[in-house]
Amino acid sequence: MNGDVVTLMGSVTRPTLKSDAENAVKHIEGVSRIDNKIDVLPPSPMDDQIRIALFRAIYGFPSLEKYSLGVQKPIRIIVKNGHAELDGAVDSEADKDTAGIRANGVSGVFRWPTIFVLFRVNGIGNACRKSIRWI
Numbered sequence: 001m002n003g004d005v006v007t008l009m010g011s012v013t014r015p016t017l018k019s020d021a022e023n024a025v026k027h028i029e030g031v032s033r034i035d036n037k038i039d040v041l042p043p044s045p046m047d048d049q050i051r052i053a054l055f056r057a058i059y060g061f062p063s064l065e066k067y068s069l070g071v072q073k074p075i076r077i078i079v080k081n082g083h084a085e086l087d088g089a090v091d092s093e094a095d096k097d098t099a100g101i102r103a104n105g106v107s108g109v110f111r112w113p114t115i116f117v118l119f120r121v122n123g124i125g126n127a128c129r130k131s132i133r134w135i
Contacts, residue, residue, distance in 0.1 A: 004032040011039045011078045013048075039080075047079040050108050054084060057102040064098060075099055082110040 006025050012018050018038045025034055041047065054077045059068040067074050067090065075088040086103055090096050103109075 004030055005035060006031050006033075007035040007037060009037045011041055011080070013041050013043075015040050041078075041080050044081070046082060046108065050079045050082065050084060050106065051077055053106045053108065054079070054086075054103055057106050058086075058099050061098065061102050064095060064102070067095075079109075082108070084109045 006028075008021055008025065012021075018036065018040055021038060022034050022036050025031060058064055058075055058077070059073070064075075073088070074090065075086055078085045078087070084103060084106075086099060090099065
């Protein structure tokens with residue numbers, strides 16, 4: 001938020017989610033304008049399959065199962081045109097590395113030079129961007 005202007009950012013799979021986010025914010029006291037920069041991902045059955053495979057690979061792994069509890073998942077999976085990005089917050093460097101390794105094992109993700117993992121560890125400090133090289 002910058003003064004009375006709110007900027008929305010992120011990615012969604014349906015256009016209605018973009019407008020829902022804007023509608024939820026526009027009624028907050030003190031907000032005069034909304035800059036909605038939310039990216040609507042293109043519809044793609046292949047991307048949907050990759051999202052599901054990444055979800056299962058990450059949240060189904062024993063040391064990462066603790067993150068599967070609750071409605072808001074701390075590890076967000078964004079797939080656009082076969083390219084994947086993970087972001088969120090985890091408890092340790094080991095969990096961050098494990099999530100990246102599990103994501104690297106999913107087939108169907110385009111093997112571009114890196115998969116980007118953007119995580120905060122223990123909620124401390126700013127998020128740091130780490131690229132994980134494909135093996």
